[in-house]
Amino acid sequence: MRASVELLALALLGSAPGIAASPATQKSSNGFSYINPLIGTANGGNVFAGATLPYGLAKASADVDGQNTGGFGIEGPNVVGFSSVHDSGTGGNPSLGNFPLFPQVCPDDELNNCKYRIGDRKLPYVNSSLVAQPGHFGLQLESGIGANMTVSQHAALYRFTFPKGTKHPLVLLDLTDLWQSRQNASIEVDEKSGRMTGNGTFLPSFGAGSYVMHFCVDFYGSSIHETGVWVNNRAGTEPKQVFLTRGFNLFFLEGGGFVRLNPPSDGVVTVRMGISYMNSAQACRNAESEIPRPVTDFDRLVDNAQKAWTEKLSPISIKSGGATNDLLTSFWSGVYRNMISPQNYTGENPLWRSDKPYFDSFYCIWDSFRVQHPLLTILDPHAQTQMVEALLDIYKHEGWMPDCRMSLCKGWTQGGSNADVVIADAFVKNLSTTIDWELALDAVLADAENEPLEWSYHGRGGLHSWKSLDYIPYLDFDPYGFGTNSRSISRTLEYAYDDYCISELASGLGRGDLRRKYQQRAMNWKNLWKADQTSFINGTDTGFKGFFQPKYQNGTWGFQDPIACSALADFCSLTTNPSETFEASIWQYLFYVPHSVSSLISLLGGDDAMISRLDFFHTSGLADISNEPVFFTVFLYHYTGRPALSTERIHQYVPSDFNSSPGGLPGNDDSGAMGAFLVFSVMGLFPVAGQNVYLISPPFVEEISIKHPVTGKTATVRNIGFDASYKNIYVQSAKVNGKPWTKSWIGHEFFTEGWTLELVLGAKESSWGTALKDRPPSWTLGS
Template identity: 70%
Template sequence: MPMHALAALALVIASPVLAACDPLQYVDPLIGSTNSGNVFPGASRPYGMAKAVADVDGQNTGGFATDGSNVTGFSAMHDSGTGGNPSLGNFPLFPQLCPGDELNACNFRIGDRKVGYRNDSVVARPGHFKVGLQNGIAAELTVADHTAVMRFEFPLGEGGDGTSQEHPLILLDLTDLWQSRQNATVAVDPETGRMKGNGTFLPSFGAGSYVLHYCVDFFGAKVFDSGVWVNSRAGNEPKELFVTRGFNLFYNEAGGFVRFQNLSDKSVTARVGVSFVSADQACRNAEIEVPDPIGSFSALVRSAEDAWREKLRPVSVAAGGADKSLLVSLYSGLYRAMMSPQNYTGENPYWDSGIPYFDSFYCIWDSFRVQHPLLTVIDPEAQSQMLASLLDIYKHEGWLPDCRMSLCKGWTQGGSNADVVLVDGFVKNFTTRIDWSLALEAIVNDAENEPLEWSYEGRGGLQSWKRLNYIPYLDYDPNGYGTNSRSISRTLEYAYDDFCLARLADGLGRKDLHAKYLARSANWQHLWRPDQKSLINGTDTGFTGFFQPKYLNGTWGYQDPIACSALADFCSLTTNPSETFEASIWQYQFIVPQSVSTLIDLLGGDEDFIRRLNFFHTSGLADISNEPVFLTVYLYHYAGRPALSTERIHTYVPASFNATNGGLPGNDDSGAMGSFLFFSMTGLFPVAGQNVYLISAPFFEEVRVKNPVTGKTATVRAKGFDPGYKNMYIQSATVDGQPWQKSWITHDLFTEGRTLELVLGDKESDWGTKLEDRPPSWTAGTRTV
């Protein structure tokens, strides 16, 4: 047989070749660094507390943006992909050369010192960030777990003796990105230049305040002079400063500074240690993690890169000719999903239970749907620690968090969504570290007991929920206090929370609780108004039946079904509060994951359901930039048309999700957007809180995921794959060689290392269309699977 024929035969017999490559080559931290993606593009380790980057005065929620704005400082603490106010960015350093080498000629205030950066100078890689400023100063940053290292290179001239006659200045600003500082301190050591202190700040999306401590040391130069500054003036004395918010809340800008001489290689290296416990601990963190900041800079970068490789290595892909940019989108999404929650072990000043402590669950309303299910697949060890940490917070604070950042309670956006995260782990057989009896107690507490302040924990309106079986419009709730809005979306979310609670109770043998909460999970139907119509610009959409708000007395209120959509005004907690949160009634009508079959019946059956889904996704009503829309892309499975789910995701990828700096449709929400993209590209979409993955055609010829705990490898293989995606329809499927007709599969695909092989073709088939092959849906009718 000729050699070329042998080669062809080998290709037929063998599975697709997965290139042995460095996954970091496909990671671009700048995806989402503009177009309001709000990603953190700087240096971090997986789940790391220290996150170093240049801060700008433009789209600075994540610190830096590629929007052409100005650099205002370099700081060591950030969150990634959050919305609302900029988060953290505390105690930024700012390097400069003062005109005439005069201290009083330096620019201290943010508005005076800001400077543009050169677009072609930006380098962002895992664990490493570089940028050149338009004034000639260059910065290079890397991190350890609680320490940032910042190397500043100055464009120094030389005197007659070969040394510079200029004395570069590095200031520390006692502020954060939001300028929320309430008070702060700095003390400058005149001999070494070490700066120590702390500040009290407000969380960017929550209640209370937090205290953060810092310790900054400088290397590679000698101290020329030092002191403190307030607003636009500085002096060499005193060496210590305490600053408050200011008279009548006028914001005083203030901090410390050091000027340098005898620079090595025209650069000064700053080592920034941070701690929520004390400045001394910040110093210890820095000294232990980075004893030699200059000599170990490259080693720190390599260590961060190795840590990221270890986290990304479980996923390997045979692209099958798919565009490289799709691989970049896939791995970059994985990368961002492991930015937060952040590992604050040893940095919780309130308690130490002797287990890993995670913070920055920012916010679970955004992350429970896809980000935590993704960590369950690719990093179950970390996800298990996060579940234990949620329960640890419950033990010490009395409530599961719904949102948390900087050790503060974040605002609750809808239901008690930590319930879903915990139950998702339970149904996927997480056993280590998790006290499931304690989890049941915590979730029952959410379901039964209303906190005084349900704006940042638990659920509000439970008196009405238990008596009326819905959250009323303009509820009377004397038992607790929160934003009295979102009656429709809270009703839907509470119903799903109760469904998840029922699943946990059933699994733990509590049949009484199972029956009670399963019945409550049907409460969403009480806000269904079968005769409600919807108009767009005065034209009837042709669809009847929508959720509507209902008063305490049972009479109907009204909210336009298109309100809060992309065709109307955005609705949030603070701007235009409405009866749905951050999405329209059109979008929320599909958010019944426990009972989609009942919803299909309410909407008139399979064909009417599909017609309504199609209209939703093609009329401008669907907001792909926000999490409630995610599952709607795949709801065609429940109507027996899984091929349409595959068609639908291809309308969003790569149009709204791509490998450009503006390649996210909106706020990344702590990795939620990247997690949605990962599952969509691999052809397995999770239904959070259920042991269900909806199967669709993948974007690559083969994807493998090695379980880091069991060591077994799950494989999704597409036979007949073509990179032009003409063959996007599943014709048949096998699991470990056996025929598989169901349009969904369970988590043991990953834990047991099964192989899902999909045969693709260019036309829709009858695979997965039969009633018995559809995803499970709880109902009293015959659709139950």
């Protein structure tokens, strides 16, 4: 039976390692005990399921064939190696997975009887052996070899347990990565110690350029029998080094090094691998300093990882009120996945010297700015501060902040310059006193004013048209910079909100001139509104009129079907079929005006018209909860004075699209964004990224509290009249710190000052939050 099917069955029975217990066996309130790293290892979740520290560089896991973007996936039936670096929830091409190790026993103790190439050596694993928990990953291959792994910050530690009677166990290192993007690589094996050192040049999975990664591998548990290198399907003890490039016609040449050991007394071979982006010597130093006693350090490292994760989860406490273990497992696992990436590469940046932190794997900010970074602002403001400082340091040295970045490389820009929103969000929430806000203003102004020659991986394209025409034209003539000439609608809408965020930062820094300039540009979204545009589905008129449409430079209209790029049509990719909207339809982008929802409501014809559009969008199949632009639309009813309808809508998606099974995410996790959406939904406070606004909806638990890591104050949301069957989901009245609260939203002060929000619930919609004065803030020019 394939691993995915059997493990899923075990998950449903509640008996597989790392799978939540059934509701009848409620666990402790400790969030760590609920974490299931296997959520999202099927159904395209692409999560990293292996061992990692919070934001750690080293990430050890088994790599499988099939869906292996994050290394391990239960739908991949065969293990092809065990590697020490990965990304999580990235989608697209597999990311990292460099220099995998593979243990085996050579039949008849003959070196050339071992299997070296990926297609030859791959093996199924024993389903029941799988162990996945924070800081520890393990399984047993069908060959009988057990593999367990854990990590420090920059190094991984493996325990390979060989069957009794094994004569000379072999461990190979493959000079490849998951994507097989290697351009060249080298390895040298020390004849006496078996130490392997080397490096390789690889391509980023969603970006431009290349990166060099270095390794240092040591072996423990027995003395060395023999060492050497292998190429294709043959190995030899001479020479002790090899250099590989792409082969004939760029054919991918497989090769690497190997070590055979004398029979270990207990069958265990311990392997320590250090990783560095600087050089092999630093990879060795990383390993030696972080894992000084490899034979005995395994349990210490697992314990350190568990303590680190327990600390990161510690701000949150929950009174479940009967909420299911499935929901709690999904919730805590979502929090966990939000702290896997971005990754802390401080001290591992060969591109420039700096005293600022360096974070990588911003993968991608178009996905993460909406909910992941706002969640880190609440739960881990220290790390979020470091990430903001890293973005600003990238600007200092490269001229623009990234919209996407991985493996020291510039990733492809998907929408606008969405790091601007991350900066504004940090500013309006008073994230830190250490951030250089004048530098931050320079950085966002560079996005808004300076078009790079290559704007496909940073900055904005079409700025001359943006400034002169007040929109991005369809088939823009742009000889000043170059990128994918598409996404004219989505870029117009995203640039408008980016400029609004710039205006907020400028206003807070006393720059009234800049505030007025960028407020004016923040209304450019209106210039692509075509009031008479209709929309049909399968030849039937949806009955709605007025949509965004592409517009040429001369002011005449182009056309894109409003349902194109939706769940009812073909998915629109940046690289294969770019359209005038990115990864979402015109129907979807209709609702992306976060700063001026009231103006959008007026364009549509009022509150009832907005509600009708939202209802149709969420019930017709147009909405795709597996992609981030949908998130905000779930809560947009707040702006019509009907917060109860937002509550109804989130109960449409939770738990139906989110559960604790391996396929329990609706789609790609996008570095934790799917998990963050669930966390905020369960919490009952949804952020409007870039603004000091959280939209209030009753939590999915009786009570949730968060102790702010900086101020030490505890914020609490408490449901009065909560029932776990979710019949009472409507707010009847609310109090903050004992005083009536009629607004349907609240600010970040709730968290930093430790307020208590009490929501009295009932079975029917009430008048709470419906008054015009109680709606969330919505700006319009001149207001």
